[in-house]
Amino acid sequence: MKRLLFFSALLIFIATSAFSRGLQDKVTMNSDATGPIEFSHYVHLEKVGKNCPSCHNTLFNIDPAKPRLTATMKLMEEKAGSCGACHNGSRAFSVKGDCAKCHPTRDVTFENDGGPVLFSHEVHTGMHNCAECHPDIFVPAHGKNPPVSMEGMEKGESCGACHDGGTAFTVKDNCDTCHQ
Ligand code: HEC
Ligand code: HEC
Ligand code: HEC
Ligand code: HEC
Ligand code: HEC
Ligand code: HEC
Known part of the structure; x- marks a missing residue:
């Protein structure tokens, strides 16, 4: 039993590190209203732990068989959808401010x-x-x-x-x- 537990823990470890090694760091989401939105996997895996299910596929669907989940800022603010699940002002900076942190702009x-x-x-x-x-x-x-x-x-x-x-x-x- 102990050996089985150790073995499965090892398997999970290998699977996660293989995942994060092959993982694309920067993901760009797009909105007609604001232009590209930047998201960094590496920054987030450091802040929330290497916990893929905390975001996939409840907040962000990456299963190609299902449609991509999209959200408005209103949904993020009021229903804690998408980025708003954490960016609520207590767990991470709020979606109600700091627009440029997620929506980069330049002159x-x-x-x-x-x-x-x-x-x-x-x-x-x-x-x-x-x-x-x-x-x-x-x-x-x-x-x-x-x-x-x-x-x-x-x-x-x-x-x-x-x-x-x-x-x-x-x-x-x-x-x-x-x-x-
Ligand atoms: C007062 C008007 C104004 C506001 C407010 C504004 N923008 Fe812009 N934005 C512009 C103008 C003007 C351009 C340049 C358009 C062009 O070059 O034809 C631009 C261009 C852009 C571009 C394209 C830049 C590029 O290099 O191609 C992005 C992305 C962008 N804005 C995002 C934003 C975001 C996100 C916000 C809010 C945080 C914002 N803008 C607020 C006027 C505005
Ligand atoms: C904090 C949230 C978060 C965590 C944690 C997270 N991701 Fe993501 N991931 C995203 C977002 C946001 C997208 C972009 C989704 C979209 O475009 O709709 C994405 C996209 C992806 C994509 C698709 C990339 C592409 O180019 O289309 C893959 C594959 C992926 N993630 C794998 C993972 C794996 C594996 C883990 C765990 C090691 C992980 N993610 C952890 C938020 C997260
Ligand atoms: C934590 C990151 C984050 C912050 C902070 C943020 N946004 Fe967004 N915003 C996004 C993402 C991601 C999308 C695209 C969602 C999608 O397509 O699923 C988006 C979409 C939008 C859209 C298009 C959808 C809609 O609601 O009309 C607008 C406009 C917008 N943001 C404006 C803003 C403004 C203004 C602020 C600051 C008050 C802001 N955002 C702060 C991440 C953020
Ligand atoms: C599972 C929780 C979670 C989700 C979902 C999430 N974030 Fe974050 N994010 C965090 C935490 C925690 C931090 C670090 C604390 C802070 O900066 O307030 C952070 C930091 C950031 C930063 C600052 C990065 C830096 O370099 O300091 C950006 C930008 C960001 N998130 C964008 C996004 C966008 C865009 C989305 C949605 C597509 C998103 N986040 C979804 C938890 C999350
Ligand atoms: C949504 C409204 C809005 C739009 C659109 C807009 N501006 Fe402005 N702009 C303002 C306001 C408000 C001020 C500050 C008030 C004032 O100086 O009269 C300002 C100030 C400025 C200034 C002075 C900046 C400073 O440092 O004091 C310049 C230069 C300027 N705008 C250029 C532009 C150009 C170029 C465009 C078009 C590409 C543009 N603005 C479009 C609202 C706007
Ligand atoms: C609020 C900022 C602003 C002010 C004030 C302004 N302009 Fe412009 N102007 C622009 C921008 C931006 C363009 C380029 C627009 C484009 O490419 O879409 C432009 C284009 C032009 C052009 C080329 C297009 C054309 O109409 O021939 C001329 C010439 C010009 N401006 C002269 C002037 C003169 C003269 C004044 C003062 C009476 C002035 N501008 C005041 C922002 C301004």
């Missing part, structure tokens, strides 16, 4: 005839939620938005949705604040 430069314009996510996400810009005003993929003229912006397109002299300084002036 983007628009090349154009008026001189390059640097758009800073850091400045804007301090004041606006991702969903206020994505995907309605900007598809979250650099180069995938058709170019907009200043005339279009004055009518409320693109940056002009906010830079209208109301929500933020107007595009009819302040050229140098945007154009380097």
Whole structure:
């Protein structure tokens, strides 16, 4: 009996380490609204133990015979689905904040005839939620938005949705604040 127990423990150990050795660390999930979401297996296996069933397949299905489980932020917050099962502010940082920890952003430069314009996510996400810009005003993929003229912006397109002299300084002036 003891030998059998030892043997099965050994088998489980071999199986798990073989699994984690062959395991892909970085997994990218995709959302039209925010662009890619990064998840690291290695970081998580260290934080929650090498415990695959704590996530598979109840929170994230990887059985190819069944559909992928998707979730909205609302489900994560209210029903503790998906990442929200742990990212609730006590076990791990909450899905209600720290958006950029899971949804990475970077600064983007628009090349154009008026001189390059640097758009800073850091400045804007301090004041606006991702969903206020994505995907309605900007598809979250650099180069995938058709170019907009200043005339279009004055009518409320693109940056002009906010830079209208109301929500933020107007595009009819302040050229140098945007154009380097
Ligand atoms: C903290 C949660 C968590 C733990 C623990 C975890 N995973 Fe994952 N795993 C994920 C997520 C999230 C995905 C992406 C799911 C998706 O795209 O729907 C994933 C995807 C996968 C995939 C598919 C990869 C691909 O490219 O499609 C495999 C295989 C996998 N995990 C194996 C494992 C194994 C084996 C373990 C244990 C050693 C493990 N996972 C532990 C969260 C976890
Ligand atoms: C712990 C990681 C994590 C954090 C923190 C997080 N998200 Fe998400 N978010 C995800 C994942 C994963 C998905 C995609 C889920 C799927 O496809 O199953 C997603 C999807 C979304 C979506 C598309 C689905 C929907 O609900 O409309 C939006 C928009 C979004 N996140 C915005 C935010 C904002 C804003 C914040 C900060 C308040 C935030 N997220 C914080 C992981 C996170
Ligand atoms: C089984 C519990 C669990 C689930 C499910 C889970 N996480 Fe985590 N995650 C943790 C813990 C614990 C930490 C470390 C504590 C902290 O940073 O607050 C962590 C840390 C992180 C970090 C910070 C990594 C770093 O380098 O410090 C990111 C980013 C993250 N998780 C993203 C996600 C995303 C995206 C999902 C869903 C696809 C997810 N997590 C699902 C438990 C979980
Ligand atoms: C004030 C508006 C605004 C807000 C708020 C905003 N973004 Fe963006 N985002 C942009 C603009 C503008 C671009 C560049 C689009 C282009 O190049 O055509 C962009 C591009 C992106 C890209 C693509 C970057 C690349 O290199 O291709 C991602 C991913 C992204 N945003 C994610 C987010 C996430 C996640 C949030 C919330 C944490 C967010 N954004 C909040 C305006 C915004
Ligand atoms: C809120 C930021 C912002 C302000 C303020 C702004 N612009 Fe622009 N401008 C842009 C961006 C971003 C583009 C590139 C848009 C694209 O490629 O979709 C652009 C494009 C242009 C272009 C090329 C397209 C066209 O309409 O011919 C010119 C020229 C231009 N701006 C001149 C100006 C002048 C002159 C002013 C001041 C009266 C000004 N801009 C104020 C952000 C701004
Ligand atoms: C969802 C609304 C919104 C959109 C869309 C938006 N902005 Fe802004 N932006 C703001 C607000 C609010 C401020 C701060 C208020 C102010 O300075 O009038 C700001 C400030 C700025 C600043 C000053 C940053 C600083 O460091 O002080 C620049 C530059 C800027 N925006 C460029 C852009 C460009 C370029 C675009 C389009 C690619 C854009 N913004 C789209 C809301 C927006």
